[in-house]
Amino acid sequence: MxxxxxxxxxxxxxxxxxxxxxxxxxxxxxxxxxxxxxxxxxxxxxxxxxxxxxxxxxxxxxxEMCESHPSKPYDACCEDCQVPVCILSIQEIHNTHRIGKMLDMYEKQKAEAMKELSEMKTQKRAHVIERIQDVEDGESQVKNSHKHRSWEMKRQAKDFTDHINAMLHEYLGESASNAKSQLEELSLYKAALEEYKQNLEHVIEKLEILTESRPPANFILYRKQNPELVKQLKSPDRLVTADPTFKPGQLNKEQNKTQFGHMTKFSLCEW
Known part of the structure; x- marks a missing residue:
């Protein structure tokens, strides 16, 4: 310079x-x-x-200097390879290719890029913004749907629980009433056994006295006067208790699901 x-x-x-x-x-x-x-x-x-x-x-x-030949500037373009070239690159690599002006290729590719840029700024940008909005709407829909479904399932579960608790209360009442009735019967039976035991002890005592200290004549007369004394001591019939039982019902998972309700799954589809 x-x-x-x-x-x-x-x-x-x-x-x-x-x-x-x-x-x-x-x-x-x-x-x-x-x-x-x-x-x-x-x-x-x-x-x-x-x-x-x-x-x-x-x-x-x-x-701009050539990458392959740093001492030489780009001064043309290879139209076949669509790359800038220097004079040495033309001689060594692109000597059989179509060579054109860099400015022409620059203007052509710039026009294409401007068209693409305009499309991206308008159509593609608006489209992706719309799709993002769709996703955000979908997120809100999923959250609201989950909240509503959860409320319905909890209400259904409460109905089931209330029903089960009612059955439990009914069965517990029946069991308590049955136990009370059995205890009353056992109490009466025990009282009868106690009375029989008392009478039995009285007869045993009487017979022991007669057999040990009374003269033979008195013993014979007593036996004559009370021939059925031992036979009259009648024991109450034996009372056999039968314990009440509870047999749990069979829980069928699939059947219970059907009784509880059915839920469809949220799905995504591409369009």
């Missing part, structure tokens, strides 16, 4: 006299208007892209 010592003005790299008003993007040369004409006549596969220096910072004018 040639500069004037006095005014620090960029000078043409060719004549080094006139101010450089242009720059060749592929070459990087800074040119005056007169040398620009000569520069444009030199042959390169992609041609020259000479722009005013004031425009050289535009994205299309920024010089």
């Amino acid at each position: 040639a500069r004037s010592q006095a005014q620090d003005v960029i000078r043409c790299q060719y004549c080094e006299e006139e101010p450089a008003l242009f720059q060749c993007v592929p070459c990087g040369d800074e040119l005056c208007p007169r040398c620009k004409k000569f520069h444009l006549k030199s042959k390169v596969p992609s041609g020259h892209n000479v722009v005013p220096i004031s425009e050289k910072l535009h994205p299309t004018n920024v010089v």
Whole structure:
């Protein structure tokens, strides 16, 4: 880059006299208007892209160096491979391919990208926002549905519990009444046995006295007067208790589920 010592003005790299008003993007040369004409006549596969220096910072004018040949700038594009290329890349790899101007490919791909960008900003963005809203509505629906189902199942469970508690209360009452009746019968039976035991002890005592201390005549007379004394001591009939039983019913899980209720599962579907 040639500069004037006095005014620090960029000078043409060719004549080094006139101010450089242009720059060749592929070459990087800074040119005056007169040398620009000569520069444009030199042959390169992609041609020259000479722009005013004031425009050289535009994205299309920024010089980028080749990844395969860092010392060479990209100055064209391979239309077959759809990649930027430098002069050496054209000679070594893309020599049989169609070579075009980088600006043409840039403008074409930029137009396609702008169309895609517009579609993403409008249709796709609106669509995904709508789908997110659908998901949020679905989340609310699931939560509300679960809350309502839980309330219904708890109410059903309470009805079952109340019914079971009522049956339990009824059965406990029957069992208590039955036990009370049996205890009363056993009490009467015990009283009869006590009375029989008392009479038995009295006869035993009487007979013991007669057999031990009374004269034989008195004993014989007593036996004559009470021939049926022992036979009259009649024992109450034997009372056999039968314990009440409780046989639990069989709990069928599937049947109980059917009696309790049926619930469908929440499902998701793609559309």
